[in-house]
Amino acid sequence: MEALTTLTSRTLIMPAANIDTDQIIPARFLTTTTRAGLGSRLFADWRYAADGSPRPEFILNRPEAAGARILVAGRNFGCGSSREHAPWALLDYGIRAVVSTELADIFCTNALKNGLLPVIVDEATSAWLLAHPGVEVTLDVAAMTLALPDRRTVRFPLEPFARHCLLQGIDELGFLLEQRPAIEAFERRA
Template structure:
């Protein structure tokens, strides 16, 4: 998993509440167990028309936001079913951070396990950043995980809270496997000791 430390990027405004995981990645794309390749189907039903062509009105299809790395969203982002494909699709598209007033718990935790930083800010601060995001590439937002701040294009700084363990994992690029591998030496030592103490096992 890639480390997350500081990110300065374009933020896409998505002023919708209750964006569920089926909106993020519809169920027909859940057959794969690969983490790559899902970005093209991110927000599929909003992003494409019935004939398969791009919907020119959807934010991520507009030139100013095609390279967005941050999404500024409404309340309860990531609600619905607990599909890990949702953060996979966001990450594969290039999204590394989401800013919203609240998230569904399972989606929130899945983000951290996949290298995405979900930031919780009060509604008025999200509203201000949403207005900034509407300016597209002309208004870049900076996220500093170590400092736990979001800096708006005009220099306004917003502080966010984050669990210390989740912060440690993101800063160091540690998913569940990475956390286990940190203990590899202790595990090897234990297994060697067990083999010597109980060779019949």
């Protein structure tokens, strides 16, 4: 996992609530046996018409989307299926953080396991960001802050161990493997 300490980027806005993982990456693209290459399928059914041509009105097809690494979405983003292909597709496209008032549990867990930062903010901050598409903001993982262009800073919650892993660029498997003596003791007790 690639470490993430701070991230400064313009935002990309998707205001709809309840954007589900079937929209993020439709099931017919879950056919890979690797993690790479899903970025071109991200939001495929909103992004492309039935004939495969890009829909010009969709945010990812607009010039201002180019290079944006922070997605600001309506509440309950990532609901539905547990497919880790959703964060894989977002990361492969270039998104490194998702900001919302609420993120679905499994999506949030999957995101953190892959270095995609989930940022939960209050209604007012979310509403402001959604009303100001493309502003440049800065995320600071160590401080757990989101800095807005008007110099306001809002804090967001981040599970301490996930934060540690993000900052160090390490995955959790190493930690779990180190628990082996405790796991063996548990298995003897059980």
